[in-house]
Amino acid sequence: MSRLWNFSAGPAALPQAVLERAQRELLDWQGCGASVMELSHRGKLFVGLAEQAEADLRELLAIPANYAVLFLQGGATQHFAQIPMNLAGEGDRADYIVTGHWGEKAASEAAPYVKVNLAASSKGEHYLRLPPRDTWQLDPRATYVHYTPNETIHGVEFHDVPDVGDVPLVADMSSDILSGPVDVSRFGLIYAGAQKNIGPSGLVVLIIRRDLLERASRPMARIFRYADHAANDSMLNTPNTWGWYLAGLTFQWLRQQGGLAAMRERNHAKASLLYGAIDGSGGYYRNPIDPAARSRTNVPFTLHDGNLDADFLRESEAAGLLALKGHKAIGGMRASLYNAVPLDAVRALVDFMADFAKRHG
Numbered sequence: 001m002s003r004l005w006n007f008s009a010g011p012a013a014l015p016q017a018v019l020e021r022a023q024r025e026l027l028d029w030q031g032c033g034a035s036v037m038e039l040s041h042r043g044k045l046f047v048g049l050a051e052q053a054e055a056d057l058r059e060l061l062a063i064p065a066n067y068a069v070l071f072l073q074g075g076a077t078q079h080f081a082q083i084p085m086n087l088a089g090e091g092d093r094a095d096y097i098v099t100g101h102w103g104e105k106a107a108s109e110a111a112p113y114v115k116v117n118l119a120a121s122s123k124g125e126h127y128l129r130l131p132p133r134d135t136w137q138l139d140p141r142a143t144y145v146h147y148t149p150n151e152t153i154h155g156v157e158f159h160d161v162p163d164v165g166d167v168p169l170v171a172d173m174s175s176d177i178l179s180g181p182v183d184v185s186r187f188g189l190i191y192a193g194a195q196k197n198i199g200p201s202g203l204v205v206l207i208i209r210r211d212l213l214e215r216a217s218r219p220m221a222r223i224f225r226y227a228d229h230a231a232n233d234s235m236l237n238t239p240n241t242w243g244w245y246l247a248g249l250t251f252q253w254l255r256q257q258g259g260l261a262a263m264r265e266r267n268h269a270k271a272s273l274l275y276g277a278i279d280g281s282g283g284y285y286r287n288p289i290d291p292a293a294r295s296r297t298n299v300p301f302t303l304h305d306g307n308l309d310a311d312f313l314r315e316s317e318a319a320g321l322l323a324l325k326g327h328k329a330i331g332g333m334r335a336s337l338y339n340a341v342p343l344d345a346v347r348a349l350v351d352f353m354a355d356f357a358k359r360h361g
């Protein structure tokens with residue numbers, strides 16, 4: 001059994017070099033006679049790992065000193081609720097920009113904790129494009145503006161950071177974090193479930209401007225309060241040590257690859273190769289998203305005849321291409337091109353697509 005080219009949307013491919021290193025170190029980490037999973041998170045060795053992982057992430061994203069970096073749990077979904085708990089008080093309002101499945105979910109999970117203003121939505125257009133900026137109904141009293149820079153299921157991505165004035169911008173970057181450089185100072189809060197572009201599931205990376213930590217005013221258990229996590233270096237309780245370790249290895253790997261500017265170049269090359277193959281197929285394959293809003297990370301596409309889907313999936317897997325089945329909400333295929341998916345994987349995919357089209361006419 002060898003590893004296949006893995007296009008899974010999440011949990012997704014991890015860099016092979018990271019997995020190999022974890023395998024080498026699994027039984028005896030740092031010569032301590034135990035695996036990293038079997039050590040106290042309060043011990044010197046693990047605390048060193050945690051600090052290094054944060055330092056590497058700060059370096060990669062050039063995170064300013066007035067931002068805290070938290071390594072949390074609960075998936076992005078838990079933070080859909082925890083963000084309004086921490087950023088909004090009783091009766092406060094927040095703006096939501098909804099451009100796909102995850103933004104819709106973020107807004108509905110926030111609703112018990114904050115008055116959600118649906119400031120913009122492209123749902124009426126089946127999320128095929130971004131809502132034009134001049135139609136956004138931002139509320140000047142909003143405590144924050146939430147959006148999803150990359151919609152993992154619908155394959156829609158903002159190619160720039162929206163300007164929302166002085167209201168803190170909150171971004172669910174679960175599927176685009178570390179895919180290229182971002183100006184962190186444009187955001188009040190960035191969060192991401194790890195299982196797309198960072199490491200295994202069960203870990204959430206959250207970057208928050210420190211002044212926003214002071215906002216949490218409602219009664220809540222400490223485990224929900226970001227300020228308590230920050231004051232305890234994300235060790236308020238036992239963290240996901242294995243996830244933190246793998247995330248740290250991924251950060252080191254990204255630095256060895258030349259950092260996020262290099263990743264952006266590679267990711268753009270991968271995306272243009274695949275979109276080129278789709279658009280150049282004479283309608284055999286289709287991606288319906290407005291080209292100005294196409295995701296460079298998650299590329300949904302359909303075949304001209306849906307009756308061929310099962311053949312496409314069976315034959316692609318036999319050709320060494322894993323997990324191309326689209327999300328059930330929109331059907332068809334989806335190829336996710338995270339950092340750990342190399343250009344060679346995309347070359348193999350477009351070669352297969354051309355060959356499939358030839359054989360199935």
Ligand SMILES: *Cc1c(COP(=O)(O)O)cnc(C)c1O
Pocket residue numbers: 010074075076077078102148150151152172173174175193194196
């Ligand atoms: C996968 C994903 C989520 C859900 O993450 P969980 O960790 O399963 O809660 C949320 N938002 C986006 C953008 C995603 O891609």
